[in-house]
Amino acid sequence: MPRAPRRTRLLLPLALLAVWLVVGGGLGPFAGRLGEVSTNDQAAFLPRSAESTRVVEEQKAFRGSATVPAIVVWTARDGGRLDPGATVPATRAVAALTGRPGVAGPPSPALASEDGRALRAVVPLRPGLGDELPATLDAIRAAAASVPGTTVWLAGPAATQADLSGAFSGIDGLLLGVALIAVLLILLVVYRSVLLPLMIILGAVFALGLACAVVYVLADAGLVRVDGQVQGILSILVIGAATDYALLLAARYREELSAPGADRFAAMGKALRRSFEPVVASAATVALALIALLASDLANNRALGPVGAIGIVCAVLSTLTFLPAALVLTGRAAYWPARPKPAGTDAPGTGGAAAGAAPARGGQAVWHRVAALVDRAPRKVWVVSVAALLACAAYAPALDSRGVPLDEIFVNDAPSVAAQETLGRHFPGGAGNPAVIIADAPAAARVVAAAEGVPGVDSAFAVDAAGRPAPGAPLVVDGRVRIDGTLTGAADSDAARETLVRLRTAVHAVPDADALVGGSTAQAYDTQRTAARDRALIVPVVLAIILVILMALLRSVVLPLLLVATVALNFAATLGVSALVFEHVLGFGGTDSSVPLYGFVFLVALGVDYNIFLMSRVREESLRHGVREGVRIGLTATGGVITSAGVVLAATFAALGVIPLAFLVQIAFIVAFGVLLDTLVVRSLVVPALVRDLGPRAWWPGALSRRT
Known part of the structure; x- marks a missing residue:
């Protein structure tokens, strides 16, 4: 059949x-506009x-x-004691803020600390101030600065929220x-x-522009929620x-171009046919693993x-449409000056196809030696490698995921952290950030008495409409106080x-009170427990999704089970190393409760990607040359491109890590280290050695299991 002109x-x-080009030009600016529809209000993610x-x-019913x-x-x-009369001008200063935009109600009166060295007052702000929050805090700071002879600090959730917004700015x-x-x-x-x-960079930027535009539309319609962390991870x-x-x-296109007299159009057709299945399968594992986060009870995970x-999806779309078009139009010139070599000029035993896969000739020689080592002593290779991974994994239980202390949320010094430390030196630790109890009004006195009897509770009182103590006449809304x-x-x-656990136990036991306990401590505690529940639910779901995709792609049962086991071992080893690095190198006292789940989803899904790239090629070569030779050729052919892909990822x-937040620094280290460990050890040594050692049995019950 004649070719088309x-x-x-x-x-x-x-x-x-x-x-x-139209998509990139028209939708590219949306990558910088996600901040318009994002929120860093942590209350929205409970x-x-x-x-x-x-x-x-x-x-909400108590103050609208x-x-x-x-x-x-x-x-x-001067660091000494304050004038006993300083409470009057301090109270007057914050009272003047009543009615100012952003201020939700009358501030509390200024109270002196027991040591006489500090005063504090609480200014209630409207939630969701967004870009208005820094200006509101500046106005509070300016008003408070009118108290003579004092230094002003701003602490509490509003100040922390402002510092978070600042960390995500730009x-x-x-x-x-x-x-x-x-x-x-x-x-x-x-x-x-x-x-x-x-x-490749241009295709990635086009994919990001398209993704950001879709997310912007959905977030603007209220269908998805975006914050600074989600925005950064998306990019x-x-x-x-x-x-x-x-x-x-x-790499596959370059291989096809290496054939004698290869036509760039036919070469791209073959490259697409042979790359389509592993690329789509790899993307499906990541996308479906992420979709599994919808089962979480935490809004930021969802x-x-x-x-x-x-x-x-946008990344795959760009890879399978934009890049083939660009490569076909440029042909061999795309690889200049390292153009594809004609077949037959490479090291013996690889064949012309494998020659084009490696990024460089030196790298190809390295993977010849690695493949030879795996072929010569497969059991020794995988036993030694697995033993090293198990030794690292032994430290995984030491990773503390109960949450990041306030003074470690920011990698760099933040004003809100210094202010909170100052507050803690002069007032009870929970001052200004109380445990909030909502109870039936007739039982208010009994709930207060029960709360005050809990060890670790400094004081408890019912409040009026302004949030001030009102033991005699508290504000009652719908029968609740x-x-x-x-x-x-x-x-x-x-x-x-x-203390929170004891407090909940005490007030829940008050008859006819229907008491609930909230506040920032309760929110952190509930988030931690929910994160543990999410891990127990989502981890098996993700593993099941990956297992089904691998079975469909590789037409085997044994090999997918081995691959899932190896990426799970890689994740455990990464957590073990991370526990040591976070505590002894970076000085973190703990990790955010969501870090282990995020690390699992990214590492396991992305780790399976590289195994899909490797084993789909091994299967292809095994069908031609037999299982043993298929492992050797597949590892040699894909070693360079997969390793470079892992380094890039x-x-x-x-x-x-450029964002000065402990959560993102921890995620950055876990994923970066885990990807390198997976690429250089698990995918390069453990998996091919196991498949070589098992031989055809690794492909049971597929057709390859019956081949010699």
Whole structure:
């Protein structure tokens, strides 16, 4: 059958290229506009069914809406005692803020500390101030500064929220710039090509623009929720995934171009046919693993699920449409000056196809030696490697995921942290950040008495409409009252959480009170328990999803079970190393409760990606040459491209470390280290050695299990 004229065959790639240029030009700016529809209000991400979340909802009836407290602290400039009369001007200063935009009600009077060295007052702010919050806090600081001879500090949830917003400001440009520069440099060094890295980067940027536009529309309609963390992870995920998939396709295209007299159109057709299944299967594992987060009871986990899946779909779409069009139009010039070599000029035993896969000739020689080692002593290789991974995994239980203390939320010094430390030196640890109890009005006195009898509770009192103590005439709304309990321990401490458990037990036991306990300590405690429940539910779901996809792709039962076991071992080993690094190198006292689940989803799903790339090629070669030779050829052919893909992905996730938040720094380390460990040890040594050792049995019950 005669081929279509050259001009006709160029129409489709030119049309695809034109479509993506329009997409990139029209939707690219949305990557910088997600901040318009994102929120960093942590109250919006509480567990749906938790007791603290019910308290937040009931609080709205007491002031029309829940409030975010800003705690003003005054200390003497000389570090000594304050004038006993300083409470009057301090009270007057904050009272003048009543009615100001952003202030939800009258501030509390200024109270002096027992040591006489500090004053504090609480200014209730409207939630969801967004960009108005810094200006509101500046106005509070300016008003409080009118008290002579004092230094003003702003603490509490409002100040922390402002510092969080500041940490995420400029996230779009900074994070994207760092990630793209890192990827570009790695590709230039590894592939020794000028045009190919630029095309891969451009495809990733187009995918990110499309993903951000879709997420923007959905978030604006209220269908998904975005915060700074989700926004940052989306950028990294799309850039990393799009680059990985593009490298696999580009390497396969280069192989096909290595055939004598190869035609670029026919070569791309073969490359697409042979890459389509592993790329789509790999993307499906990541996307479905992220979708599984919808089973979480934590709103930020549910937010990341669909947003991340949208990003993966856009990455695959760009890889299978834009990149083939660009590669076909440029042909061999895409790899200049390291153009594909003619077949037959490579090391013996690889064949022309394998020759084009490696990023560089030196790298190809390395993977010849690795494949030879695996082929010569497979059992020794996998036993030694697994033993090393188990030794690392032994430290995994040491990873403390009970939450990050307030003074460690920010990697760098933050004003709210210093203010909170100042507050804690002069007042009870929970001052200004009380445990909030909502109870039936007739039982208010008994609930207060029960709360005050709990060890770790400094004081408890029913409040009026302004949030002030009102033991005689508290505000009653729908038959309910609000009672504030001040804890002796800092709100984010283990002591406060233990007090919270005792407090809930005590007030729940009050007859006919229907008491609920919330507040920041309760929210942290409920989030921690919900995160543990989510891990127990979502981890098996993700493993089951991955197992089904692997069985469908590899037509085997034994091999998918081995692959899932190896990536799970890699995850455990990564957690063990992370526990040591976080405590002894980075100085973290704990990790956010969501870190283990995020790390699991990313590492297991992405780790399976590389095993899919490897084993789909091993299966292809095994059908031609037999199982033993298939392992050797598959590992040699894919070693360079998969390793470079792993290095790129690790570098993109490491870019999250530029945001000075402990949560993202921890995620960055876990994923970056875990991807490198998976790429260099699990996928390069453990998996091929196990398959080589088992032989055809690894492919049971598929057709390969019956071949010799």
